[in-house]
Amino acid sequence: MENLLIVDGMALLFRHFYATAMHQQYMRNSAGTPTNGVQGFIRHVATAVRDTEADHVIIAWDMGAVTFRNEISDAYKAHRQAPPEEMNPQFAHVQQVSQELGFHNIGVRNYEADDVIGTIAKQLEGDYRIKIISGDKDLLQLLDDRIEVWLIKKGFSEYNIYDEARFQAEYGLNPAQLIDVKAFMGDTADGYPGVKGIGEKTAIKLIQQYGDVENVISHHHELPKGQQTKIKTSYDDLVMSLKLAAIHTEVPLNYEEIMQSMPYVADTVHMCEVCDMHELKVARNYLMKL
Template sequence: MQTTDKPHILLIDGMALLFRSFFATSVFGQYFRNEHGVPTNGVQGFARHVLTAKQMMQPTHMAVCWDMGMHTFRNDLFDGYKSNRPAPPEEMQPQFDMAKDISKMLGWKNFGEIGMEADDLIGSMACKWQDEANITIVSGDKDLLQLLTPTTKIAFTKKGYSIYDEYTYKRFLDEYEIEPSVFADVKAFMGDSSDGYPGVKGIGPKTALQLIQTYGSVEGVIDSLHELKPGQQKKIEENLEMLLLSKKLATIHCEMELPIELNDLLIPSYTNELLEQLEQAGFGMTSRHARSLYTI
């Protein structure tokens, strides 16, 4: 259970907020170009999202986690992993580095590792400090539900910059009737079209959840195949290799080595000098938003 006497870590899925912010305005042709003509709409929205979350959630510590390129260890496991996703629009290309730059300017610690996903960094940090701190994850990725614990909750982006769909450990138990840690087993059966892996063909979300509720895990279902209906047995037997592979793809890797201490994530105070630097760097909207939220 989360308590107020512990540090509160805010873990930000940087890429999720950057993409969300980019498409929220680019659909109207609004790119907020700087004096050099470079689009900044995604960056400005990302920073506004995080500043608002920081003001609402009052963390003591914060980390921003990033994907570092398209290729990860999951692509080595399965060529089709995320292969159906289009390349980012041209206007977004320069904003990846810009987002990390503005994050650094604001004193937020950026983390990313080639070959891993932001989810894996978030998961590793959540596991590392779950006994020392209360943790809030901000993202739009439902795969992160598997990270819920009594001290870790997830705020899923919903509308604008300040409305979230918040999941706690208790809410998940009430809705799914399984432990969050086996949510990846549900995904293994149902697959994920956005990530490009099929799971078991013919088994949808409802049946996948029922199987895990009854047998506890992918391995538990396999051990109890003789108890299933003939049709389900056949589907699983015909897709057994993909089922086991899908579980590996769906499972967040929570054992990354993190050579950092909790105090490295302390959030600094903002100053007029910093906000003036943001103005000079072409992030006037971000600077004005920061001023509106915090007394400098």
């Protein structure tokens, strides 16, 4: 069975932008445009193709700040600060370079990259071993016997690698139950509240005991009075958070096009030519050493 690598493109771009921006190393080209995030992205994906022994590569992208989740809640990700001005030109640049390097890029308006990743992974897992690279732990809800999630840990090659067995051993839950846990505990980074006063440990215990949010609510009379009160007070937020925590796995996609476009064979000479064209010297030098 062949290996399919699915990469969260924005996660890599942001990570490598900030890794060098903190030292004011923006790696500007001759036009003065910063390229540090783009160069880090190239280096990371090239290393990941090698480390995962990928036969196919898909890069998933966010396509704007507004998605269907903003229709569920105006507060969803609304508090996030605008990116630094040095990053703005790199959003379009990285996707252009990614395409020229031969990676298959997919982004769908009104959906997040996580939704695209989840849809492809669940649709194609019967035919491929799938490895997902991201920094987002929400993707752990996708784990099963043919899907791994490699959470970025350090540099270009250190990951926290999760498969279904590791997740079950650590959490005492099935991966899909992470959605119910997140519904109770909320997510301040994404801007949804969950149940005020219920944190991760309590949320995990509730789902371990009752299985899902609906069953917790059905058995609320068995809970301590304090938990009953918290759930009753935050009931609407709980229902909303359950919707927001779930990765949507039915994004409309053209699978015939995907299957035709995702095969990938690393060509260092071509990749270096692309880097030369875009004045990406640091990335080029790295590729020559891979």
